[in-house]
Amino acid sequence: MAVLNLYSAEQARTIDRIAIEQAGVPGILLMKRAAFSAFQHLRAHWPQAQRIAVVCGVGNNGGDGFALAQYATLAGLQVDVLQVGPTHKIRGDALTMLHEMADLGLSGLPFDTNTLAEADVIVDALLGTGLDRPVEGAYRDSIEAINASGRPVLALDIPSGLSADTGQVLGSAVKAHLTTTFIVPKVGLYMEQGRECAGKIVCENLGVPLHTLAMQTPVARGLRWQDCVLPPRPAHAHKGRCGTALLIGGDALAGAIALTAEAALHAGAGLTQVVTRAEHRTALLCRNPALMVYDTLSPDRIEAASAIGIGPGLGQNDWGRQLLRQILHRDTPRVLDADALNLLAQTAMRADNWILTPHPGEAARLLGCSVAxxxxxxIQAVRKLQQRYGGVIVLKGAGTLIDDGEHVDLCLHGNAGMATGGMGDVLTGILTALIAQGLPLPEAARSGVCLHAAAADLAAAQHGTRGLDPTQLLAPMQHLLN
Structure with missing residues (x-):
């Protein structure tokens, strides 16, 4: 499985230090390589740009900006360098770059919004990856002015104001169209608000020896659907060999379990069985007569199941509690979602043969903490969930995380159209169907999450993100599977 290794800000700094101190790569050379590679991407992305504004802070990120300003000047572009923060705080390699820039006749100008408006491209070289507190004062004002300018933005290493570790905006953050990150990809670029702030992401190694990267274990692995490999379905396959997915839910509302069942069917389960309230049977069968719908959960039905998915529409009343109790201690692999998770939060149970799929609210209940x-x-939350509850944890969100106890994986697909009721029910059906077809739980979780989000991307490309219907994922999902 090909993966994109993702690192924390501290790991990136450690790799940088090792490259300088042990591999003998001068820090100033890394700064110049970073600036040159970023300038190449600027020219490729905006080939018509003739005037750029480089907004620089006082740290090494500002040094990258000073160096880029030199390359742009030598290439014949008109360059305005806007300085934020007192220049007497500029030290080390960044100061050298400032002096070299001055030798070309460039000097830092006070920050000015009119200069931003005149630029074809703005380069964000304000803050870098070391930020660990909310942005304030002149830096925040500068970030908000950049965002209000309406000009395209290239961010150096990371959009200023974004946490490189969590993807959270720290007070205010630049919204870039392109981010050129250096040496290693930072995990915060790929999840939560980082996905919106970073725009397109490219990573430049800067010639750092690969063995220095191997000295750090990535905090997460970025996964795409094309990285997942499912075994082909044999030509002599029959429904009995393709697994039985048993899905349980639908107390007051039948919609959630109906979505789950249709997703399992379209994801390839040989048999898709549903246990729900008797009054919902007709509605489910009218939606899809291939479903096998029951109103009781017998021991034989549990024994015959290859995988069990429980939770969508389950409710937290006696009916749902009794059904969950019947399958909690079974050896059959299970997927727990929605109200099954809310009920599980009231216990201290741990198991190795389940996938739990909480959204942030359910994760907070499982951990006894706040959503915030x-x-x-x-990443810390998904690790705590796995340590406490075992099995495989799927923490849903922008950049869904999967923790199997050995690795944390991050799904690189997904879009804002998935922020609608029913998307999680579809995921539960996909995961249950993949397990039923014989995939081990970690592989089913990784493949199912990526399949679900990649199908949503195809659906959004066709229909748009606003008002995306969970059922619109079924056709592209089936296309991707085949």
């Missing part, structure tokens, strides 16, 4: 705490560090 979950979202403040999603």
């Amino acid at each position: 705490e979950v979202q403040a560090d999603r």
Whole structure:
């Protein structure tokens, strides 16, 4: 499986330091390489640009900006360097770049919004990856002016104001059209608000020896659907060999379990069985007569199941509690979602043969904390969930995370159209169907999450993100599977 290794800001700084101190790559050379590679991407992305505004801070990110200003000047572009922060705080390689820039006749100008408006492209070289507190004062004013300018933005290493570790906006953050990140990809670029702020992301290694990267274990692995490999379905396959997906839910509302069942059917389960309230049977069968719908959960039905998915529309009343109790201690692999998770939060149970699929609210209940705490560090949250509950955890969100106890994986697909009721029910059906067809839980979780989000991207490309219907994922999902 090909993956994109993702790193924290601290790991990136460690790799940078090792490259300088042990591999003998001078820091100033890395700064110049970073600036040159970013300038090449600027020229490729905006070939008609003739005037650029480079907004620089006082740290090494500003040094990258000073160096880029030199390359742009030598290439014949008109360059305005806007300085934010006192120049007496500029040190080390960044100061050298400032002096070299001055030798070309360039000097930093006070920040000015009119200069931004005249630029064809704005280069964000304000803050870099070391930010760990909300942006304030002149830096925040500059970020908000950049965003209000309406000009395209190239961010160096990371959009200023964005946490490189969590993808959270720290007070205010630049919304870039293109981010050129250096040496290693930072995990915060790929999740939560980082997905919106970063725009298109390119990573430049800058010639750092690969063995220095191997000294750090990535905090997460970025996955795409094309990285997942499912076994082909044999030509002699029959429904009995393709697994039985048993889906349980639908107390007061039948819609959630109906979506789950149709997703399981379209994801290739040989048999799709549903246990729901008797009054919902007709509605489900009218939607799809291929479903096998029951109003009781017998021991034989549990024994015959290859995989069980429970939770969509389950409710938290006695009916749902009793159904969950019947399958909690079974050896059959299970997917728990929605109200099954809310009920599980009231227990201290741990198991190795399940996938739990919480959204941030359900994760907060499972951990006994606030949603804000979950979202403040999603990687830490998914690790805590796995340690407490075992199995495989799928923490849904912008950049869904999967933790199997060995690796944390991050789905690189997905879009804002998935922010609608029913999307999680579809995912539960996909996961249950893949497990029923014989995939081990970690592979089913990784493949199912990527399949679900990649199908949503295809659906959004056709229909748009606003008002995307979960059922619109079924056809592109089936196309991707085949």
